[in-house]
Amino acid sequence: xxxxxxxxxxxxxxxxxxxxxxxxxxxxxxxxxxxxxxxxxxxxxxxxxxxxxxxxxxxxxxxxxxxxxxxxxxxxxxxxxxxxxxxxxxxxxxxxxxxxxxxxxxxxxxxxx
Amino acid sequence: xxxxxxxxxxxxxxxxxxxxxxxxxxxxxxxxxxxxxxxxxxxxxxxxxxxxxxxxxxxxxxxxxxxxxxxxxxxxxxxxxxxxxxxxxxxxxxxxxxxxxxxxxxxxxxxx
Numbered sequence: 001x002x003x004x005x006x007x008x009x010x011x012x013x014x015x016x017x018x019x020x021x022x023x024x025x026x027x028x029x030x031x032x033x034x035x036x037x038x039x040x041x042x043x044x045x046x047x048x049x050x051x052x053x054x055x056x057x058x059x060x061x062x063x064x065x066x067x068x069x070x071x072x073x074x075x076x077x078x079x080x081x082x083x084x085x086x087x088x089x090x091x092x093x094x095x096x097x098x099x100x101x102x103x104x105x106x107x108x109x110x111x112x113x
Numbered sequence: 114x115x116x117x118x119x120x121x122x123x124x125x126x127x128x129x130x131x132x133x134x135x136x137x138x139x140x141x142x143x144x145x146x147x148x149x150x151x152x153x154x155x156x157x158x159x160x161x162x163x164x165x166x167x168x169x170x171x172x173x174x175x176x177x178x179x180x181x182x183x184x185x186x187x188x189x190x191x192x193x194x195x196x197x198x199x200x201x202x203x204x205x206x207x208x209x210x211x212x213x214x215x216x217x218x219x220x221x222x223x224x225x
Contacts, residue, residue, distance in 0.1 A: 004156075033212060042217035043157070043200075050211075058212060090156050098207045100147040104156025 003027070004105035006091055012111045019078040021108055023091030029103075030096035032074035034058075034066065036087040037107075043090065049074055050096070081112045117201045122220045131188040133219050135201030138182050143205040146177060146184045147213065151198045157215070160199075161186070188221075196223045 007022035023032065033048040035058075045058030047066040055066050063085060067075045074093075078085055088109050092102040118136040125131045137146070145164050149157040161168055163175045163184070174187040188195055198218040205211060 031212075035215070040217070043215035045212050045214060048212045056212070059214070092156065094206070094213075100145055100162045100202070100204070100206045100213065101159040102149075102157075102213060104158070107154070107156055 004091055004093055004103050006089075006105040006108050008108050009106060010109045010111075012113065013078075013081050014113055015082060017078075017081050017112075019081045019110065019112075021076040021078075021089055021091075021110070023074045023076070023093075023105055024072055025074075025093035025103070026072065027093065027095065027103075028071065029093040030071070031094040031102075032068065033092040033094070033102065034064075034074065034076045035090045035092065036060070037090060038087050046076065081110075083112050086110060086112045117203055117216055119199075119201050119216070119219045121217065122222070124222050124224065125191055127192055127223060127225050128190050131191050131195070131221060131223075133186045133188075133199055133201075133221070134183060135186070136183045137201070137203045140181050140203050141205065143207065144203050145206065146175065146181075147202045147204075148173070148175065148186045149200040149202065149215070151200065151218070153197075157198075157200060191221075191223045193223050193225060195221065197221060 004025045034046045035043045049068040065077045091105040094102040147162040148160045151157040161175045168175045176185040200218040
């Protein structure tokens with residue numbers, strides 16, 4: 001089974017801190033994604049990557065950056081956390097080619113105080 | 114990417130068939146239609162995908178008319194455990210650098 005793991009289920013940070021959210025997948029997938037989910041807004045795409053060192057902006061990249069140095073790991077970075085970044089963050093991966101099946105991690109509930 | 118429109122919420126009772134319709138008027142030739150299910154406190158899970166006509170698996174059926182401007186996810190004989198958010202997505206995942214865009218989904222509530 002494909003497994004996507006995220007470094008933390010719950011995280012509490014202070015405003016202005018630099019925050020790293022890590023995601024690891026074990027199925028050699030080419031594509032990896034970061035979404036955030038907020039009540040009433042659904043899932044919104046922050047960034048994605050279709051290859052090592054490649055990244056593309058999603059719908060809401062402002063305030064975030066990403067890093068993909070290895071194929072299995074995709075990191076989301078909040079350079080200076082703000083309270084409006086309090087959210088559920090979901091990582092997903094998908095193999096390359098004609099497939100529409102993405103595998104999601106359990107999510108990280110980030111609270112910025 | 115084609116935009117989708119689906120109902121915000123639906124209610125049903127156990128044992129009933131539930132049909133959730135999604136509109137995607139500007140679907141492109143290479144786009145597929147995909148549905149995901151999300152339970153509380155979990156990430157979304159792939160249910161079914163299709164291009165045209167009808168697709169069926171052990172979880173659901175997907176009906177797509179000839180013009181492909183809409184699609185209907187059909188859940189036979191729902192149970193309480195089918196209470197979840199259901200997302201309709203349209204896109205061409207064949208191309209590198211393509212992401213699936215999730216909207217707000219349809220919240221299905223099943224009661225006994």
